[in-house]
Amino acid sequence: MAYRAIARSVAVCAAATSALGALAALGAGSAAAASGSITWTDGSSQFTRTISDVSPAEGETVTVSTQFARNSIVDEYIYNIKDRHPACMTYVDGSAKMSNGTTDYPYANPEVVADEGNGGGYVRVSFSATNWPVMNRPLAHQSPVFSVQYKVGHDCARGTALTTGMDYGGSLGSGLYPTKGPSITVGKSTSTTSLAPVTDARVGQAATLTATVTGGSAGDPVNFFDGTAQIGSGTLDATGTATAQWTPTVKGAHSLTAKYPDSASATGSQSAAVAVQVADQNATSTVALAPVSDAQVGRASTVTATVSPAAAGGTVELLDGTTSLATIPVDAQGHAAYQWTPATSGAHTLTATFSGRDGVTGSTTTVTVSVADAPSGATASTTTLAAVSGAQVGAATTLTATVSPASAGGTVTFKDGGTVIGTATVGSDGTATLQWTPATAGQRTVSAEYSGAGTVNASSDRTSVVVGGGTGGTGSFAGLGSLSGGK
Numbered sequence: 001m002a003y004r005a006i007a008r009s010v011a012v013c014a015a016a017t018s019a020l021g022a023l024a025a026l027g028a029g030s031a032a033a034a035s036g037s038i039t040w041t042d043g044s045s046q047f048t049r050t051i052s053d054v055s056p057a058e059g060e061t062v063t064v065s066t067q068f069a070r071n072s073i074v075d076e077y078i079y080n081i082k083d084r085h086p087a088c089m090t091y092v093d094g095s096a097k098m099s100n101g102t103t104d105y106p107y108a109n110p111e112v113v114a115d116e117g118n119g120g121g122y123v124r125v126s127f128s129a130t131n132w133p134v135m136n137r138p139l140a141h142q143s144p145v146f147s148v149q150y151k152v153g154h155d156c157a158r159g160t161a162l163t164t165g166m167d168y169g170g171s172l173g174s175g176l177y178p179t180k181g182p183s184i185t186v187g188k189s190t191s192t193t194s195l196a197p198v199t200d201a202r203v204g205q206a207a208t209l210t211a212t213v214t215g216g217s218a219g220d221p222v223n224f225f226d227g228t229a230q231i232g233s234g235t236l237d238a239t240g241t242a243t244a245q246w247t248p249t250v251k252g253a254h255s256l257t258a259k260y261p262d263s264a265s266a267t268g269s270q271s272a273a274v275a276v277q278v279a280d281q282n283a284t285s286t287v288a289l290a291p292v293s294d295a296q297v298g299r300a301s302t303v304t305a306t307v308s309p310a311a312a313g314g315t316v317e318l319l320d321g322t323t324s325l326a327t328i329p330v331d332a333q334g335h336a337a338y339q340w341t342p343a344t345s346g347a348h349t350l351t352a353t354f355s356g357r358d359g360v361t362g363s364t365t366t367v368t369v370s371v372a373d374a375p376s377g378a379t380a381s382t383t384t385l386a387a388v389s390g391a392q393v394g395a396a397t398t399l400t401a402t403v404s405p406a407s408a409g410g411t412v413t414f415k416d417g418g419t420v421i422g423t424a425t426v427g428s429d430g431t432a433t434l435q436w437t438p439a440t441a442g443q444r445t446v447s448a449e450y451s452g453a454g455t456v457n458a459s460s461d462r463t464s465v466v467v468g469g470g471t472g473g474t475g476s477f478a479g480l481g482s483l484s485g486g487k
Contacts, residue, residue: 036182042175044072045134049166051182056152058189058215058265061092065147066166068134076134077171080126081146084165084178087115088156088186091123095149098127100142110148120163120178123148134170154217156186158265188267191215193222195258195271198246203281206245211258213240215266223259231256248278283309285363287316287354292340292367295348297374300339300410300451300458305352305365310334313357315419320348327419330354338420339413339451341458342371378457381408385448385461392468396435401448401461406430410453416444426450441469 036054040047045068052063064083070076085091091114096107111124125146134143156162161183167176196210211222213236222242224232232244248254254276262268290304305316307330316336318325328336342348348369356362386400401412403426412432414421424432438444444465452458 038180038182040177040180041071044070044074045076045172045175046071047166047175047177047180049164049180049182051164051184054182055185055187057187058152058154058156061149061151062089062184063095063147063149064164065145067143067145068168069143070134074172078127078134078144079169079171080124082122082124082167083146083148084120084122084163084167085150086156086162086164086184087119087121088153088162089121089150089184090114090153091121092149092151095147096123096125097147098125099145099147101145152186154265158186158188161185188262189215189265191260191266191269193258193260193269193271195224195256195274197274198256198276201246201248201254201276201278203248203251203278205282206247209234209244209246209256209258211242211260211271213242213260213269215269216240216260216263217265220263220266221261223261225257225259226254251278251280254278279359282356282359282361285309285354285356285360287352287363287365289350289352289365289367292350292369295340295342295369295371297342297345297371298378298452298457299374300341300449302337303340303350304335304337305354307334307336307354307363309360311357311360314355314360314362317353317355317418319351319353324418326413326415329420330357337423339411339423339449341449341452345371345373347371374457375455377455379405379408379455381405381450381452381456381459383412383448383450383459383461385446385463387463388446388465390468391436391438391465393438393441396437399434399436399446399448401432401450403430403432403450403459405456408453408456410451410456412451413449415447415449421446426453438467441467443467 033053034055035050035052037048037050048067050065053060056062068078091112094106096110098105098107107125114121162185163179163181163183165178165180167178168174192214194212198207198209201207209224209232213222216236218236218238220236222234222236223230224244224246231246234242234244236242255273256276257273258271260269286308288306292301292303295301303318310333312330312332314330315327316330317327318338325340326338328338330336348371349366350369351364351366353364354362382404384402388397388399391397399414406429408426410426411423412426413423414434414436421436422434424434426432444467445462446465447460447462449460450458
């Protein structure tokens, strides 16, 4: 039959209309699918449109089907179908199919338009003139059913009736029913909220609170509470995470929760309570540098920093101007000492910075030291650091430095990178040894700094050491060179 482009209008008196589509629940999704169906007639044609769940939740898949039937002996052939859906719902690939009641015929490549610009999209399929005859009702098995599936998206409005419909063209004309329905009302998502553990909380010190929400949207607020008192708020990012800074004012036990309030897309939720023990406020430290009166180019002088309150823990970094000289562990008396060998005369600004330790804040101090020229007639020295092999994490390794001239005396400071390992006295044979227990694996630079003594100037050497992870031997590199007369 020839195609007649005659637009049909929906009959005022439909044969039967189900109100299920209009009565979709407005709650947070449905525990069981609530299908909706509408039947209407247009001339001698009858259409039944069914949606498997008219009140779905975000992420669920709904099936939309339309049955075509005739109550006339005149057959109609369907040429094309355009199934209309809300733009926030996504077509499920491969789901479009036509069924004649006994056999399903998938439609592999429908035309899919996600959004026409009017808040709706469609899936369109076309058939040949001899496919899918719609015959009179007694031959119901020949009344074809077109079905398609959509997935409910996050950006679907909640609690709002979203229209669906369909258009089609056939041998007897065309039918335009873009809002016939049933409508779909997406319920709010059910949210969950969790609060990450909070560690190292301390009075007067900011701690980061981190909440994770499922079901929410980026930009939604999350509020944090200590008991019933709100202590901060944040907004969800794209990963569903919100953070806030909390500075406790009272030590002791605290019970923290995170609350996600009702939003346009999800129901509210609250995390389980997280118990947090807040420690007392950090004690304030001071660090002082003892006067250095004998500083001289090429000779080591002892620089001593004293931390108060005195106790072992933390480190002191010593700088000459902007140059880091060493990082020294603080001992039980609060002292950190270093053998400093100036390379130039004149005024030097020494800075000692205490890192702080558990319960104690950091601090810093600065002094100016006058460095004299090197004495005339001084003797140059050489320091040689023996190659280190077989170093392993957690195992003691002997470091050996040899100073020439051998009878000079003085001390050798050994360093792992910039951190002082310890100091050893140079023996009568010119050697100084120290036990070193590496804490981390990998390639390290170990150095030996000779202090100088009497008329003998300072010198240094360094070597590269490969430290194994504690499961076997590793190689090492030879010394990187002896630096006579200074560092």
